Amino acid sequence: MLLILTLVLLWGNRLVQLGVGVSVVCGGGRKELPTRRPGHGMAPKFPDSVEELRAAGNESFRNGQYAEASALYGRALRVLQAQGSSDPEEESVLYSNRAACHLKDGNCRDCIKDCTSALALVPFSIKPLLRRASAYEALEKYPMAYVDYKTVLQIDDNVTSAVEGINRMTRALMDSLGPEWRLKLPSIPLVPVSAQKRWNSLPSENHKEMAKSKSKETTATKNRVPSAGDVEKARVLKEEGNELVKKGNHKKAIEKYSESLLCSNLESATYSNRALCYLVLKQYTEAVKDCTEALKLDGKNVKAFYRRAQAHKALKDYKSSFADISNLLQIEPRNGPAQKLRQEVKQNLH
Helix, strand or coil: CHHHHHHHHHHHHHHHHCCCCEEEEECCEEEEECCCCCCCCCCCCCCCCHHHHHHHHHHHHHCCCHHHHHHHHHHHHHHHHHHCCCCHHHHHHHHHHHHHHHHHCCCHHHHHHHHHHHHHHCCCCHHHHHHHHHHHHHCCCHHHHHHHHHHHHHHCCCCHHHHHHHHHHHHHHHHHHCCCHHHHCCCCCCCCHHHHHHHHCCCHHHHHHCCCCCCCCCHHHHHCCCCHHHHHHHHHHHHHHHHHHHCCCHHHHHHHHHHHHHHCCCCHHHHHHHHHHHHHCCCHHHHHHHHHHHHHHCCCCHHHHHHHHHHHHHCCCHHHHHHHHHHHHHHCCCCHHHHHHHHHHHHHHC
């Protein structure tokens, strides 16, 4: 009995902190717990403005009180909507914040609903896109999750969780839908430049929160030991990439090589083949990175040395280009294209 009374009093005190009057029966009589009001040495009254409610919701969320935070965001939404003032940015943030509460509590369907409301108000906002993607993923709706993660990466390809999400979804979709899984995806929206500019104009802490290294293969993927099935799948995907290169479709080839590397990143040639595509598309920095990865796996990969030398030359890093050609010619002294490239680079060194 004493334990029950203690619990009732504790709950009553919590409601009092929120400005709600409470009465309990105690010892045959009714005991009133006073409502706390400002100016009487008590906690301040329950917030009633949109700003105060959102701040209180943020505090509850930080404290792990997700149901309470959700209720506060909901009340803020009702207050904002009752005011009749048009503030789509504020309303979108409140929906997105409440969605985060739903996601923490495992209520994925309400999370998706609130994220969709947030995106209807401010399209291509990164946080609701990420939260909706996570909810879709938890519900095993992998095509929908892939689309949201991919949309985020159109806005900012430095978002760690989106890169990792794409990697997970790619593996899941390949396993569930087979090699033609891309044909079965919903359409991926094209992000307008205005949305990218809006994201870039946000305070730097928004970007730091989601920053990642430029490498597309995550540490977890790099450290994973591929199975025999993974290696075979990687080989097939690499061959599909090679066929696309022959047809001149270098963008699609990059996708195939990237999928291959997700299955197994132990094939030096896959990196150097993808580097060739990056060279054709004039993405020289990415080409340098892929050639470097290829050479880590095979220090005598002549194509990797040659393509990295080409990329360095295009980036006007003639010293690095010359070093790569010299290393190549130590392996193949009579390599004609390399000899020709060395002469071109030497002219720029002097």
